[in-house]
Amino acid sequence: xxxxxxxxxxxxxxxxxxxxxxxxVFQDLSFEIHKGEFICCIGHSGCGKSTILNILSxxxxxxxxxxxxxxxxxxxxxxxxxxxxxxxxxLPWLSALKNVEFGVAAKHRDWTKSKVxxxxxxxxxxxxxxxxxxxxxxxxxxxxxxxxxxxxxxxxESELLLLDEPFGALDAxxxxxxxxxxxxxxxxxxxxxxxxxxDVDEAIxxxxxxFLMSNxxxxxxxxxxxxxxxxPRSRTNLFKAKNYYATRNHIIDFLVNRCNETREKxxxxxxxKISFPPEVSPQAEGSDIALTASSKKVAS
Amino acid sequence: xxxxxxxxxxxxxxxxxxxxALATERKKIDVKSIALSTSQVSELTKGQLSKxxxxxxxxxxxxxxxxxxxxxIGVSLADIDAAGxxxxxxxxxxxxxxxxxxTTGFPSPALVWKESWEQLKDPFYDKxxxxxxxxxxxxxxxxRVAVGFILAIIVAVPLGFIIGMFPVxxxxxxxxxxxxxxxxxxxxxxxALYIIKDSEQASIFVIFICSIWPMLINTAFGxxxxxxxxxNIGNTLELSKLELxxxxxxxxxxxxxxxxxxxxxxxxxLVIVAAEMVIGGIGVGYFVWNEWNGLNLASMIFAIFVIGxxxxxxxxxxxxxxxxxxxxxx
Numbered sequence: 007x008x009x010x011x012x013x014x015x016x017x018x019x020x021x022x023x024x025x026x027x028x029x030x031v032f033q034d035l036s037f038e039i040h041k042g043e044f045i046c047c048i049g050h051s052g053c054g055k056s057t058i059l060n061i062l063s064x065x066x067x068x069x070x071x072x073x074x075x076x077x078x079x080x081x082x083x084x085x086x087x088x089x090x091x092x093x094x095x096x097l098p099w100l101s102a103l104k105n106v107e108f109g110v111a112a113k114h115r116d117w118t119k120s121k122v123x124x125x126x127x128x129x130x131x132x133x134x135x136x137x138x139x140x141x142x143x144x145x146x147x148x149x150x151x152x153x154x155x156x157x158x159x160x161x162x163e164s165e166l167l168l169l170d171e172p173f174g175a176l177d178a179x180x181x182x183x184x185x186x187x188x189x190x191x192x193x194x195x196x197x198x199x200x201x202x203x204x205d206v207d208e209a210i211x212x213x214x215x216x217f218l219m220s221n222x223x224x225x226x227x228x229x230x231x232x233x234x235x236x237x238p239r240s241r242t243n244l245f246k247a248k249n250y251y252a253t254r255n256h257i258i259d260f261l262v263n264r265c266n267e268t269r270e271k272x273x274x275x276x277x278x279k280i281s282f283p284p285e286v287s288p289q290a291e292g293s294d295i296a297l298t299a300s301s302k303k304v305a306s
Numbered sequence: 307x308x309x310x311x312x313x314x315x316x317x318x319x320x321x322x323x324x325x326x327a328l329a330t331e332r333k334k335i336d337v338k339s340i341a342l343s344t345s346q347v348s349e350l351t352k353g354q355l356s357k358x359x360x361x362x363x364x365x366x367x368x369x370x371x372x373x374x375x376x377x378x379i380g381v382s383l384a385d386i387d388a389a390g391x392x393x394x395x396x397x398x399x400x401x402x403x404x405x406x407x408x409t410t411g412f413p414s415p416a417l418v419w420k421e422s423w424e425q426l427k428d429p430f431y432d433k434x435x436x437x438x439x440x441x442x443x444x445x446x447x448x449x450r451v452a453v454g455f456i457l458a459i460i461v462a463v464p465l466g467f468i469i470g471m472f473p474v475x476x477x478x479x480x481x482x483x484x485x486x487x488x489x490x491x492x493x494x495x496x497x498a499l500y501i502i503k504d505s506e507q508a509s510i511f512v513i514f515i516c517s518i519w520p521m522l523i524n525t526a527f528g529x530x531x532x533x534x535x536x537x538n539i540g541n542t543l544e545l546s547k548l549e550l551x552x553x554x555x556x557x558x559x560x561x562x563x564x565x566x567x568x569x570x571x572x573x574x575x576l577v578i579v580a581a582e583m584v585i586g587g588i589g590v591g592y593f594v595w596n597e598w599n600g601l602n603l604a605s606m607i608f609a610i611f612v613i614g615x616x617x618x619x620x621x622x623x624x625x626x627x628x629x630x631x632x633x634x635x636x
């Protein structure tokens with residue numbers, strides 16, 4: 007499989023004005039994501055997960071390193087990358103339907119009004135929204151807003167879907183039903199998904215591979231876990247799967263005990279870029295190690 | 307709740323009218339007792355008339371001269387009553403008392419109501435440059451406010467967008483705005499009159515300059531505080547800068563802009579009355595001043611109420627727009 011999305015030696019440094027020391031959130035992150043893959047990224051707060059997602063979406067830029075989407079450098083946000091933010095980011099002055107239509111009309115500028123409308127309604131239906139689509143976001147429940155956000159992202163039919171803790175603010179029941187819908191929709195659309203989550207079960211339910219990140223500053227992807235449970239998975243039969251508990255325990259063990267161990271010693275990032283230009287190295291060193299480590303662990 | 311507040315409002319209104327009526331009523335009696343000094347009373351009581359007789363004749367509305375005539379004839383009040391009242395002696399009553407309240411006393415609510423009715427019956431009459439109906443006066447004032455206000459929108463909203471979008475523009479222009487803002491709009495009037503040499507356009511300029519600041523500052527503030535999330539949505543959808551401004555920033559800041567307009571229109575309506583008093587010619591402000599000069603207090607008070615009511619409607623009008631474009635943050 008060829009890589010569809012790839013990050014090469016990504017480093018993010020926040021320059022601070024009051025504190026004299028600049029903050030390196032993560033350093034030398036490298037990864038590859040294949041077309042149609044579902045990736046979940048887990049890590050403690052402050053490890054830069056959301057920053058990675060923003061860099062992948064083009065809304066933020068890495069201090070060092072590059073992101074390649076389908077061979078092209080990602081340096082700005084665009085329609086090829088649909089994003090669902092943590093706080094769903096709907097435009098509050100537009101109704102649910104108009105919010106989705108807004109995105110669809112921006113993508114398909116040659117479409118007629120009725121075609122945009124039909125397309126939007128279809129995707130809202132896919133996210134189980136029918137009666138309430140003419141309401142403003144403030145009149146919708148948290149779960150419904152999140153569905154509208156997802157519907158807008160799905161309706162764009164982008165090649166890459168970026169989800170930043172989309173279910174973080176939802177109660178367990180709503181979360182479960184939207185997860186099921188996400189599984190269904192992803193199966194239908196075969197999109198490539200990069201999703202940030204705090205929920206280990208959610209990650210196992212949805213992901214093909216899980217990126218485990220060590221704590222920041224100087225965070226990195228410590229392990230990449232292949233979720234070896236056959237798809238389609240559902241919340242009800244997930245627990246019966248053979249590898250479920252092994253995978254789950256492994257991740258929790260990492261998050262509780264080992265996420266601090268792998269912190270790398272800071273090196274001078276400027277030097278590194280000159281000595282290893284990302285364009286030259288086809289596969290980054292760190293990622294290689296992580297991959298072999300993870301495959302060993304899954305095998306054992 | 308609504309009924310209670312309405313009842314309370316009406317109570318306040320009646321209390322106000324009652325006190326007003328009471329106050330102006332007292333004034334009438336005061337006028338009469340002042341009408342005759344103690345020396346005049348003692349002069350009148352030299353003849354057949356007693357002091358209470360004189361006062362009751364004053365109550366009937368007779369002047370000092372008329373009572374002197376009665377005194378000179380040498381009849382008592384009992385004689386007058388027996389003959390069939392003062393009218394039998396050829397005196398007209400009431401003239402003095404009414405005139406006294408109309409010209410020197412403060413008009414009673416009833417009088418203001420009567421005057422208002424007269425004015426409202428024919429609001430568009432035109433009897434020459436100094437005598438036009440309240441409708442015509444209002445139209446001129448509203449026209450000046452409308453033109454000045456619209457000009458202010460045309461300048462303030464785009465400029466506010468620039469200040470809000472570019473911190474450099476904000477920092478460069480804010481000192482000037484802060485200096486210009488607190489200047490009373492009327493202080494510009496002589497400058498405008500000298501430069502433009504046209505009172506009509508000068509008053510429009512004064513409205514323009516007083517309306518511009520709240521709109522400018524509100525627009526700039528609204529634009530600079532548009533949530534980054536909304537802009538991110540626009541950016542991920544590859545909207546152009548112009549689309550970003552019109553489809554994201556404008557609707558996002560609309561409530562703030564309209565709130566600025568609401569403040570502006572209130573100030574503009576305050577200022578136009580003062581400006582017209584200075585400039586003269588025509589308009590509600592001039593109308594109030596003209597009625598004052600002619601001591602038509604009832605008509606003046608009517609005009610003051612009209613100014614208040616029109617101001618209320620202007621505020622409600624913009625308030626409707628604020629409500630229409632308002633949205634609930636989530």
